[in-house]
Amino acid sequence: MTSLDILFGAVGLITAASAVLAVTTQHLVHAALWLVVALGTLAGCYLILGAELVALVQLLVYVGAVVVLVLFALMLTRAPMGRSPEHSSSAVQRIAAAVIAAGTTALLAAVLLPALGGEVLTARTGDTTAIATQLFGAWVWPFELLSVLLLMALIAALAVSRMPTTSPTSPVPAETEST
Amino acid sequence: MIHLWLPIALVCVLAGAGAYGVIARRNAVLVLIGVELILNSANLLFVTMGSVRGDTLRTGQVLTLFLITIAAAEIGVALALILALFRKRGHIDLSEPGA
Numbered sequence: 001m002t003s004l005d006i007l008f009g010a011v012g013l014i015t016a017a018s019a020v021l022a023v024t025t026q027h028l029v030h031a032a033l034w035l036v037v038a039l040g041t042l043a044g045c046y047l048i049l050g051a052e053l054v055a056l057v058q059l060l061v062y063v064g065a066v067v068v069l070v071l072f073a074l075m076l077t078r079a080p081m082g083r084s085p086e087h088s089s090s091a092v093q094r095i096a097a098a099v100i101a102a103g104t105t106a107l108l109a110a111v112l113l114p115a116l117g118g119e120v121l122t123a124r125t126g127d128t129t130a131i132a133t134q135l136f137g138a139w140v141w142p143f144e145l146l147s148v149l150l151l152m153a154l155i156a157a158l159a160v161s162r163m164p165t166t167s168p169t170s171p172v173p174a175e176t177e178s179t
Numbered sequence: 180m181i182h183l184w185l186p187i188a189l190v191c192v193l194a195g196a197g198a199y200g201v202i203a204r205r206n207a208v209l210v211l212i213g214v215e216l217i218l219n220s221a222n223l224l225f226v227t228m229g230s231v232r233g234d235t236l237r238t239g240q241v242l243t244l245f246l247i248t249i250a251a252a253e254i255g256v257a258l259a260l261i262l263a264l265f266r267k268r269g270h271i272d273l274s275e276p277g278a
Contacts, residue, residue: 001182002180002181002182004180004181005180005181005182005185008181008185008186009185012185012186012188012189015189015193016189016192016193016196019192019193019196019197019216020192020196022196022200022212022216023196023197023199023200023203023204023209023212023213023216024199028206028208028209031209031212032208032212035212035215035216038193038216038219039215039219042193042219042222042223045186045189045223046223046226048181049181049186049226049227049230050230051226051229051230051239051240051243053240053244054222054226054240054243054244054247057244057247058222058247061247061248061250061251062215062219062247062250065251066215066250066251066254069254069255069258070208070211070212070254070258072258073208073211073258073261073262074208076262076265077208077261077262077265077270077271078265079206079208086205086206086272087204087205087206087209088203088204088205089203089204089205089274093202093203094203096202097198097199097202097203098199098203100198100199100202101195101196101198101199101202102195104191104194104195104198105191105192105194105195106191108190108191108194108195109187109188109191112187112190112191112224113184113187113188116183116184116187116231117182117183117184117187118183118184119182119183119231120180120181120182120183121180121181121183121227121230121231122180127237127240130237131237131240131241134235134236134237134241135237135241135244138236139236139241139245142245143245146245146248146249149248149249149252150248150251150252152252153251153252153253153255153256154255156256156259157255157256157258157259158259160256160259160260160263161259161262161263163263
């Protein structure tokens, strides 16, 4: 066990625990806040793995934008504050979900751990210049396509949120979604 | 020096937690949280593999940046859809039959 191992283990433990809490808690807003913890500590994991740029983008985009959007959606859909058992489905479906989740975890572990679990990686730091060179060199066309995708998503979100509804049961103010 | 089983174990746990969230939750926004967790486990696997097999194109980290962008676009559209659903039905409970 190296010191980076212990560091990654500690941060990863927080990530895993908060991810599990985010999908099991009965408070709606707590779920979003546990998601903040999970995504923020995952940025820490990226930092330990030597991917500074990805860690910063994760903090900016996920913790900064995506979670705010999720909280906005929770508020706009009149989420009940406080504890409520209504957010999870019936016990049978929860047990089935737990079995499927455990199966997914076991399957991924069975495939990935024997193939790669024994290896040791040396984290390279100070790699951002090389990433920038490659991003705007070899990857420049996918990069530009992604900006078109973001524009399309923005317009689509605008169009969907302004779609006329046939039977407005409980109107909310028109909301424009964009990241 | 990091032993590779640590990040891979975290990938497995994140994917499992996300799958549980997608199946077990009734609120549509909470289902989205599960989807985000699955996407993040894929991101972590990208970064880990990119660090192990260092190639000149830096594929792992660049693809992670792309995936974060795609996830942002996805959640924007998905939340707009959820709001439209809420306006039409008055709730976003996915276990109720459609109107």
